[in-house]
Amino acid sequence: MTINGTRITFRMTPFRLVLIGFSVIFLGIVAYRLVNGLQMTNLTDAWPWGLWIFIDVKLGVALAAGGFTTAGIYYVLGVKKVKSVVKPAILTAWLGYCLVGFGLLMDLGRWYGWWHPIFSWGEHSVMFELYMCVLLYTIVLTCEFAPVLFKGLGMQKISSFFTRLTAPLVIGGIALSTMHQSSLGSMYVLTLGKLNELWWTMLLPILYYSSAVAVGPAMVTCETALAGRFFRHDWDAPAMTFLAKWSGYVMTFYAVLRIADLTIRGQLSALFALDTVSLMCLLELVVGCLLPLFFFWSCKLRGREMTKTMIVRNAVLMVLGVALNRGNVVFTGMAEAAGTGYFPSMAELFLSLGLISAGILLYLFIVENFDVFPAHDRQAATSAS
Amino acid sequence: MSKGVLVDMTKCFGCGACTVACKLWNEKKYDEVNKPTVGEAAQLVDINWTVVSKHDVTDGNGDAAWRFAKKQCLHCVDPACASSCLVGALRRTPEGPVVYHPDLCVGCRYCMVACPFNIPKYEWDKSFPKVSKCQMCFTRVVAGEQPACIAVCPNQVMQFGDRDALVREAHRRIADNGQLYVNHVFGETEVGGTAWLYLSDQPFDRLGFKTSVPQESLPAYTWQILSKLPAILLGWTAILSGIYFINKRRNGAAEGKQDTTGGPQA
Numbered sequence: 001m002t003i004n005g006t007r008i009t010f011r012m013t014p015f016r017l018v019l020i021g022f023s024v025i026f027l028g029i030v031a032y033r034l035v036n037g038l039q040m041t042n043l044t045d046a047w048p049w050g051l052w053i054f055i056d057v058k059l060g061v062a063l064a065a066g067g068f069t070t071a072g073i074y075y076v077l078g079v080k081k082v083k084s085v086v087k088p089a090i091l092t093a094w095l096g097y098c099l100v101g102f103g104l105l106m107d108l109g110r111w112y113g114w115w116h117p118i119f120s121w122g123e124h125s126v127m128f129e130l131y132m133c134v135l136l137y138t139i140v141l142t143c144e145f146a147p148v149l150f151k152g153l154g155m156q157k158i159s160s161f162f163t164r165l166t167a168p169l170v171i172g173g174i175a176l177s178t179m180h181q182s183s184l185g186s187m188y189v190l191t192l193g194k195l196n197e198l199w200w201t202m203l204l205p206i207l208y209y210s211s212a213v214a215v216g217p218a219m220v221t222c223e224t225a226l227a228g229r230f231f232r233h234d235w236d237a238p239a240m241t242f243l244a245k246w247s248g249y250v251m252t253f254y255a256v257l258r259i260a261d262l263t264i265r266g267q268l269s270a271l272f273a274l275d276t277v278s279l280m281c282l283l284e285l286v287v288g289c290l291l292p293l294f295f296f297w298s299c300k301l302r303g304r305e306m307t308k309t310m311i312v313r314n315a316v317l318m319v320l321g322v323a324l325n326r327g328n329v330v331f332t333g334m335a336e337a338a339g340t341g342y343f344p345s346m347a348e349l350f351l352s353l354g355l356i357s358a359g360i361l362l363y364l365f366i367v368e369n370f371d372v373f374p375a376h377d378r379q380a381a382t383s384a385s
Numbered sequence: 386m387s388k389g390v391l392v393d394m395t396k397c398f399g400c401g402a403c404t405v406a407c408k409l410w411n412e413k414k415y416d417e418v419n420k421p422t423v424g425e426a427a428q429l430v431d432i433n434w435t436v437v438s439k440h441d442v443t444d445g446n447g448d449a450a451w452r453f454a455k456k457q458c459l460h461c462v463d464p465a466c467a468s469s470c471l472v473g474a475l476r477r478t479p480e481g482p483v484v485y486h487p488d489l490c491v492g493c494r495y496c497m498v499a500c501p502f503n504i505p506k507y508e509w510d511k512s513f514p515k516v517s518k519c520q521m522c523f524t525r526v527v528a529g530e531q532p533a534c535i536a537v538c539p540n541q542v543m544q545f546g547d548r549d550a551l552v553r554e555a556h557r558r559i560a561d562n563g564q565l566y567v568n569h570v571f572g573e574t575e576v577g578g579t580a581w582l583y584l585s586d587q588p589f590d591r592l593g594f595k596t597s598v599p600q601e602s603l604p605a606y607t608w609q610i611l612s613k614l615p616a617i618l619l620g621w622t623a624i625l626s627g628i629y630f631i632n633k634r635r636n637g638a639a640e641g642k643q644d645t646t647g648g649p650q651a
Contacts, residue, residue: 035512036512037509037510037511037512037513037514038509038514039509039510043507043509044509045430045431045497045503045506045507045509046503048494048497048498048507049494049498072625075629076625076628076629076632077628077632078632078633078635078636080636107493108491108492108493109490109491109492109493109494109507109513109514109515110490110491110492110513110514110515111491111492112513113472113489113490113491113492114491116472116489116491117471117472117491120472120473120474120489121472121473122470122471122472122473122474124467124468124604124607124608124611125468125469125470125471125495126469126607126610126611127469127470127471127493127495128471128472129611129614130471131471167629171622171625171626171629172622174621174625175618175621175622175625178617178618178621179614179617179618186607186610186611187495189606189607189610190465190468190469190498190499190603190604190606190607191498191499192501192599192603192606193501193597193598193599194498194501202606202609202610205610334498337503
C-alpha cells in the first residue's frame with residue numbers, strides 16, 4: 001500500500017517500542033474495564049471524578065485548543081505567516097479530541113449508552129452542551145483534516161471537496177470550541193458551596209475560555225519544538241513569535257481578570273493564607289501567569305524580540321499553569337467538600353498513560369506518511385530515518 | 386401539589402425501623418457490618434437509601450445526650466442533580482420526588498459532583514453501575530400514599546403532606562415551643578428549598594447537616610450562563626464570518642486576485 005506515492009513507513013525506535021508497550025497494556029486495561037466496570041479505579045462516592053476526567057477530558061480539551069486557535073488565526077484573521085503550524089495543529093487537535101472522546105467513554109459507568117444524549121436532551125445541563133459540542137467539533141476536526149488524509153490516499157476529488165468546506169468548518173469549529181471550552185468551566189458553577197472560593201466564580205466560563213485560547217498556541221509551540229528537534233525542521237521564527245505574542249496578550253487578559261475577580265470577591269486573604277489550598281493556587285498563578293507574563297512583558301517593554309528559548313520556556317510554563325489550574329479545580333478545590341483523599345489506582349494511571357502513548361504513535365505515523373509538514377521537511381523526516 | 390415531609394428530630398429515638406422499611410420496599414441488600422444503617426458509622430451508600438445517624442450532644446440542661454437524625458435525599462424543589470443530568474435521567478416529578486431513570490443514565494456522575502448535599506451514591510462494584518439514592522417512594526406518593534419509611538415510624542417522627550402546609554406547621558411548632566426548638570426549619574430555604582424539612586433542638590451542624598450550603602437555587606446560576614449561549618453562538622459566528630470575508634477581500638485586493646489556494650490544506 002502506498003501513501004502519497006511512497007510506501008508506508010514507520011520507523012521503529014526504543015522510544016516507540018516503549019509507547020507500543022504502554023498501548024498494549026492499555027488495550028488490556030480497556031477490555032477489562034469494559035467488562036468489569038469501575039472497580040479497578042480508586043474512585044469513591046466522595047470522589048466520583050478522578051484522573052480520567054482530569055487528564056483525558058479537562059486537560060485534553062484545553063491542550064487541544066491549538067486546533068481552533070491557529071485555524072482561526074490563519075483563516076479568519078488572515079495571518080498568513082503561521083501557515084506552517086496550521087496543519088500540525090489541526091492534526092494534534094483532531095487526535096486530541098479522539099482521545100478525549102475515548103477517555104470519556106472509559107469513564108462512563110454505562111458506556112454502552114454513550115449515544116443517549118443525542119436523543120434524550122438534558123437541555124438544562126452544561127454537560128449536555130459539552131457533549132454535543134465535543135461530538136460535533138470532533139466531526140468538524142475530522143473534516144478539517146480530511147483533505148490531508150484523502151490526498152495522501154490518492155483521492156484528490158474527495159480531498160478538494162473537503163478543502164472547499166474549510167471556511168465554514170473553521171468558523172463553525174471556533175463557535176463550537178467557544179461553547180465547550182467555556183462549558184468546562186461553567187460545569188463547576190453548579191458546585192457553589194463545594195468548590196473552594198479561590199476557584200468558584202461566575203467568571204469560570206470566561207476564565208476557562210480565555211486560558212484555553214492562550215494555552216492552545218502555547219501547546220502548538222511545544223509540539224512544534226519537539227517535532228522540530230525530532231524531525232530536524234527549521235524553526236519558523238515569524239510564526240512562533242506571533243504565537244508567543246498571541247499567548248502573551250491573551251494570558252495577560254486572563255491574569256488580570258483572575259486577579260481582579262479574586263480581589264473583588266475578597267479572596268486575597270485566602271490566597272495568601274499559605275495553607276495547602278492557597279499554596280496550590282499560588283503555584284498555579286506563579287507558574288501559569290506571573291512567570292510567563294514577566295518574561296513576555298520584560299521583552300516587550302524593552303522592544304526586544306523573544307528568542308526561541310524564551311518562546312518555548314514561556315509555552316511550557318503556560319501549559320503547566322493550565323494543567324495546574326484544571327487539576328486544582330478537579331482535586332484541590334474539591335478536597336474539603338469530599339472530606340477524604342484520592343489517589344489514582346495503577347489501572348487508572350496506565351489507562352491514561354496508554355491512551356496518550358497510542359495518541360503519540362498515531363501522530364508519528366500520520367506525520368511520517370502524510371503531508372502534514374511542508375514538503376521539504378517531510379523529505380528530511382523520511383531521510384532522517 | 387408538591388408534597389413534603391416534616392421530620393421532628395426531637396422525637397426520634399433511633400430504632401431504625403424506617404431504614405428496614407426502606408430496604409424492604411426498595412429491595413436493597415443488607416450489609417450491617419460494612420455499611421451500617423443505624424448508629425455513629427451509619428452512612429448513605431449505594432444500598433442504604435436512608436440511614437439514622439447517632440450524634441453525641443449536650444442537651445438543654447447541660448447533660449450529655451444522644452440525638453438521632455434520619456438522612457436521605459432531601460428532594461430539592463429545584464434540584465442541582467436534575468439540572469446537571471445530560472440525558473434527563475434525574476427528574477423532579479410535580480408531586481415532589483426527584484426520581485432516577487436508570488435506562489437513560491450514561492453514568493457520567495456529574496449529579497454526584499453537583500449535589501450540594503453529596504446524596505447520590507454509585508454502585509462502584511457493579512459492571513454497569515447505577516446512581517443510587519432515595520426516590521421518596523414516588524410510586525406510593527403518586528398513588529396518594531406516604532413513603533414507606535414514614536408509614537412504619539413508631540413515634541410519628543415524620544409527617545407527610547403538602548410542602549407549603551408543612552412549612553407553616555413547622556413554624557407553628559417552633560412558635561408554640563420556642564424553648565425546645567432551634568429557630569430554624571432546615572430545608573425551608575436551603576438551596577432554594579427541599580421537600581424534606583427538619584426541626585431540631587440542636588444546631589443542625591452538630592447532627593451532621595451541611596449548613597454551609599447556599600440559600601438559593603443552584604440551577605439558576607447555571608441557567609444564567611446557559612440561557613445566553615444561543616445568542617453568543619449566533620453573534621460570535623456572525624462576527625467571525627464578517628472578519629473572514631473582510632480579510633479575504635483585503636488579501637484578494639492586495640494580491641490583485643482572489644485567494645484560491647485554499648490555504649495549506651490544498
